[in-house]
Amino acid sequence: MTSRPPFPEVSALSIGGFVRDDTPTPEVDRREAVLASLAGTVRELVDAAIRTTVDDGEVHRIRDDLAGLVDRLRASQLPGPAGVRFNGEMRAWNWGNAVVGAANAIAPPLEVVHDASGCHADVVLGAAYEGPPGLVHGGVSAMLLDHIMGVTASAMRRTTFTGTLTMRYRRGTPLGPLRLEASIAREEGRKVFVVASIADADGVTVEADGIFIEPAGLRIDPQEQTSA
Numbered sequence: 001m002t003s004r005p006p007f008p009e010v011s012a013l014s015i016g017g018f019v020r021d022d023t024p025t026p027e028v029d030r031r032e033a034v035l036a037s038l039a040g041t042v043r044e045l046v047d048a049a050i051r052t053t054v055d056d057g058e059v060h061r062i063r064d065d066l067a068g069l070v071d072r073l074r075a076s077q078l079p080g081p082a083g084v085r086f087n088g089e090m091r092a093w094n095w096g097n098a099v100v101g102a103a104n105a106i107a108p109p110l111e112v113v114h115d116a117s118g119c120h121a122d123v124v125l126g127a128a129y130e131g132p133p134g135l136v137h138g139g140v141s142a143m144l145l146d147h148i149m150g151v152t153a154s155a156m157r158r159t160t161f162t163g164t165l166t167m168r169y170r171r172g173t174p175l176g177p178l179r180l181e182a183s184i185a186r187e188e189g190r191k192v193f194v195v196a197s198i199a200d201a202d203g204v205t206v207e208a209d210g211i212f213i214e215p216a217g218l219r220i221d222p223q224e225q226t227s228a
């Protein structure tokens, strides 16, 4: 088993936990595609494990096979979580992120699209996201909205963290195809006020509003941005 690290050494520069990593973009894209294909199959595995009706002996044999696969993946591991990295071209990657991480089978994953009014995402949630029977778990709805609202507040030009998030569950959100939308309502200094929703084919099921804050230590001076 080779122990060659997949990436060159990370350079020393790190801002607020965001790690500068000068891996060339084509190499990031290549590795991301490889990990995403693994995560896709693991996601299938999670759904299959929830819904399987095969007999107990077969479940035990599959468990043992999977334990062997876990050992193979453990042969070379990061010392901690995947974190958030970016290179000199501002290609960023957060492969372990709970909502969008390319390598994270727990992430649906959400594919966030920036549009004229903010962001939207179309997603299909299956059995792994169930809370009440046939419905999306309320915490999952909050997690997905939190993420798309944070991306909307960050607007590809700053980093914001969730300060306050308020949810209104108007009716149950059915598992299946859903649309998330988010937009900025207003801004006050480092505070960005964001509104968002989840809808199924019959309309909105969940509404949210939140205050996202650009931490003082991560703030990019607008003067510097315009003079650059």
Ligand SMILES: CCCCCCCCCCCC(=O)SCCNC(=O)CCNC(=O)[C@H](O)C(C)(C)COP(=O)(O)OP(=O)(O)OC[C@H]1O[C@@H](n2cnc3c(N)ncnc32)[C@H](O)[C@@H]1OP(=O)(O)O
Residues within 6 Å of the ligand: 084, 092, 093, 094, 146, 147, 148, 149, 150, 151, 154, 159, 160, 161, 162, 163, 164, 189, 190, 191, 211, 213, 214, 215, 216, 217
């Ligand atoms: C690939 C790349 C992807 C990168 C992009 C990925 C986006 C992903 C988005 C995911 C979102 C998340 O899950 S983020 C993770 C969950 N959130 C967190 O862990 C945040 C934890 N909290 C913090 O770090 C901090 O408390 C902050 C940053 C929220 C605020 O700290 P601060 O910067 O020191 O704020 P401070 O100076 O005290 O206050 C500034 C102003 O904000 C107000 N303020 C302060 N805290 C709050 C608050 N919780 N709720 C409301 N308002 C608040 C103050 O009253 C003040 O208003 P005024 O006096 O000026 O009027």
